[in-house]
Amino acid sequence: MDVLQFTLLVAAGSFGAGLLGSLTGLGGGVVLVPMLTLAFGVDLRYAIGSSLVSVIATSSGAASSYVREGYSNIRVGMFLEIATSIGALLGAFLATRIPTPAIAVIFGLALLYSAWDSFRSRAGEVDETPAPNLIATALRLDSSYPTEQGPKTYHVQAVPLGFGMMIGAGTLSGLLGIGSGAMKVLAMDRAMRLPFKVSTTTSNFMIGVTAAASAGIYFRKGYIDPGLSMPVMLGVLAGSMLGARILMRAQVRSLRLVFGVVLLTMAVEMIYNGVSGKL
Amino acid sequence: MNDEKVERIIGHLLRAGVILSALIVAVGGAIYLLHHAHEIPDHAVFRGEPKFSNASGRGIIMGGLLVLILTPVARVAFSLIAFTLERDWIYVAVTTVVLGLLTYGLMSS
Numbered sequence: 001m002d003v004l005q006f007t008l009l010v011a012a013g014s015f016g017a018g019l020l021g022s023l024t025g026l027g028g029g030v031v032l033v034p035m036l037t038l039a040f041g042v043d044l045r046y047a048i049g050s051s052l053v054s055v056i057a058t059s060s061g062a063a064s065s066y067v068r069e070g071y072s073n074i075r076v077g078m079f080l081e082i083a084t085s086i087g088a089l090l091g092a093f094l095a096t097r098i099p100t101p102a103i104a105v106i107f108g109l110a111l112l113y114s115a116w117d118s119f120r121s122r123a124g125e126v127d128e129t130p131a132p133n134l135i136a137t138a139l140r141l142d143s144s145y146p147t148e149q150g151p152k153t154y155h156v157q158a159v160p161l162g163f164g165m166m167i168g169a170g171t172l173s174g175l176l177g178i179g180s181g182a183m184k185v186l187a188m189d190r191a192m193r194l195p196f197k198v199s200t201t202t203s204n205f206m207i208g209v210t211a212a213a214s215a216g217i218y219f220r221k222g223y224i225d226p227g228l229s230m231p232v233m234l235g236v237l238a239g240s241m242l243g244a245r246i247l248m249r250a251q252v253r254s255l256r257l258v259f260g261v262v263l264l265t266m267a268v269e270m271i272y273n274g275v276s277g278k279l
Numbered sequence: 280m281n282d283e284k285v286e287r288i289i290g291h292l293l294r295a296g297v298i299l300s301a302l303i304v305a306v307g308g309a310i311y312l313l314h315h316a317h318e319i320p321d322h323a324v325f326r327g328e329p330k331f332s333n334a335s336g337r338g339i340i341m342g343g344l345l346v347l348i349l350t351p352v353a354r355v356a357f358s359l360i361a362f363t364l365e366r367d368w369i370y371v372a373v374t375t376v377v378l379g380l381l382t383y384g385l386m387s388s
Binding site for chain 2: 002003006007043045053056059060061072081082086139140208209214215216217219221222225227230231233234
């Protein structure tokens with residue numbers, strides 16, 4: 001296989017990862033890294049580096065359409081970006097020190113969580129309004145979002161817990177080169193009680209900043225290989241843009257199940273390769 | 280300047296950054312492929328050093344990726360200006376901290 005064939009195959013695979021990632025809402029990074037290491041034999045660190053770059057591209061590329069819908073909460077996002085940026089710096093620092101096989105195992109565990117997440121059905125909107133929270137009020141985090149009955153106000157809860165979970169989400173992002181959108185949504189949706197749609201759009205908004213915090217360290221440590229990152233970034237970006245377009249009408253339930261099986265298989269292989277020292 | 284307008288400008292800013300970076304990466308990629316199409320790919324072994332200086336497209340690709348990384352940073356910087364104009368001092372402080380962390384990540388060694 002020469003460079004041209006390698007580039008075209010990686011671009012096609014990345015396109016598929018971006019498409020699936022955006023259709024299922026699970027992001028492209030989590031499937032991209034195992035694909036590059038397991039199928040293309042790329043070093044895990046190069047795979048993580050190119051994945052992080054593609055995460056910035058998809059997050060930023062999609063932001064303008066999310067922002068227009070009026071769901072994302074810019075103050076919640078900015079406040080929590082303190083936590084995710086601290087975590088991302090910590091994660092990138094750890095990435096350069098933890099042995100590669102151990103990172104493969106941690107990645108496998110993150111894949112297991114994503115697989116479980118894709119088998120689970122999405123919880124519907126909780127139709128209760130918690131009382132205003134002291135910290136959230138002081139930080140002006142409360143806002144409203146558009147519904148069919150007009151704008152609906154919500155009160156943000158459990159700010160310290162959400163902040164702590166966001167440090168964890170940032171660390172995973174910096175360590176594994178993924179967006180860790182699932183954990184960000186978990187923090188906002190479950191802990192801070194933001195409406196689901198607000199959580200997912202704000203999470204997407206935050207992913208780019210989180211990834212940018214660790215990208216500088218990745219750059220200097222040589223994790224970002226231009227020959228590899230070029231087809232990965234362009235492929236994922238094109239795939240996720242197409243995915244966002246067909247998402248409006250697509251029936252994603254069965255797709256999520258198929259994707260879950262793929263993730264489960266990859267999780268087992270990543271953990272096996274990590275434990276046996278093949279990565 | 281209200282929140283909604285700020286968010287719309289931010290959305291456009293992000294999209295412009297991504298498009299610009301993708302164009303630069305594509306141009307660099309085309310030059311890279313013209314020179315290296317028939318070599319053997321070598322991504323299996325990690326060398327642990329940045330490949331900025333290599334000629335024939337690689338440097339252009341890295342430049343495009345740098346534009347991409349700087350796009351969210353520009354977004355935070357713009358938010359800082361917007362919060363300052365709104366005289367929202369709590370968020371001027373919050374945004375300054377985020378910008379400081381991003382700058383640290385980009386500059387530290």
